[in-house]
Amino acid sequence: MKTILLTFLFAFLALQSNAQCVENVYGFGNNPENAAYNITGDVSITLNTNNSITLNLASNFSTTSGPDVRAFLVASNGLSNSVLATTLIANLNHFEIGLTQATGQQTFTVSIPEGKDITKFDTIFFYCLEYNHFWDLGTFNTFNSDTCAVLENNTFSIDKISLFPNPAKNKIQLTSLGNISAEIRIFNVLGKQVLHQPKTTEQTIDISAFRKGIYLVKIDVDGKSKTQKLVIQ
Known part of the structure; x- marks a missing residue:
């Protein structure tokens, strides 16, 4: 009994830390x-700490069955x-979550694509790709960072990026970059x-392959720049 309780506790804590x-x-x-296509039931979306989102369709979820009906996350950009x-879904700022069933409980977790600002997305789209039909x-x-601890904790600052080791000989490592592209x-010294x-x-x-000496390393991330001196021995 104790083992079961501990297992449940660890699973609960893992879920809480991730979602x-x-x-x-x-x-x-x-x-x-066609009103029969309309969604009924409980639907929620979760932003996780590992740069992914989860779409939850509850057991009371229901819609008309159709071929290739997929869920998408969409940024409405103020459109009604x-x-x-x-x-058309292709004309919207979107990314796919997954292929859905017509009824019942379903859960989808996908990584947020690179370059997609999750704070801009506000709509769940159900769309039939096979017929290109809404x-x-x-x-x-x-x-947003005011209401969501995930975003507050993951706020990126280019000032946190540094070079290691420095001085260096063969390789340098960029620290605090995470999965962000740079x-x-x-x-x-001659520019x-x-x-x-x-x-x-x-x-x-x-x-x-570089000669010994002093160099400048310029790092650019999403329109922000940082320049740091590098010594190669």
């Missing part, structure tokens, strides 16, 4: 052509539900660019 911010999705019933309902949509309160340029690493999440840079 920090939950918003209910509301306002379904927006299909202008009626306008969104007549807009199913229904619901809205939720956007996640563009790296290295210049010698000549000797390395350009396009935007990537790669955090290790090979400097074994």
Whole structure:
């Protein structure tokens, strides 16, 4: 009995640490052509600490069965539900969550694609890709750093990025970058660019071919820049 209780406790704590911010999705019933397509039941979305989101469809979830009906996260950008309902999914700022069943409890967890600002997304779209046909949509309160601890804790600051080791010989590592993409340029003391690493999440840079001396490393992340001195021995 004690083992069962401990297992349950650990599972509960793991769930709590992974799923920090939950918003209910509301306002379904927006299909202008066929009300039978409209979603009923409880739907919620969770922002997790590992840069992923989870869509939860409760056991009372229901809609008309159709081929290839998928759930998408959409940023409405101020468009009304009626306008969104007549807009092709390809023309909206979106990313796919998963292929849904017509009824019953379902859970989908996907990573937030690189370059997608989760604070801009406020709509769950159900859409039939096979026929390029709108199913229904619901809205939720956007996640923001004031109400969601996940975003507050994960606020990125380019000032936190540093080079290690420094001085260095063969390789340097960018610390505190996480899974964020950065563009790296290295210049010698004459101002000549000797390395350009396009935007990537790669955090290790090979400097074994460089001569000994002082260099400047410029780091660019989402329009923010930082320049740091590097000594190669």
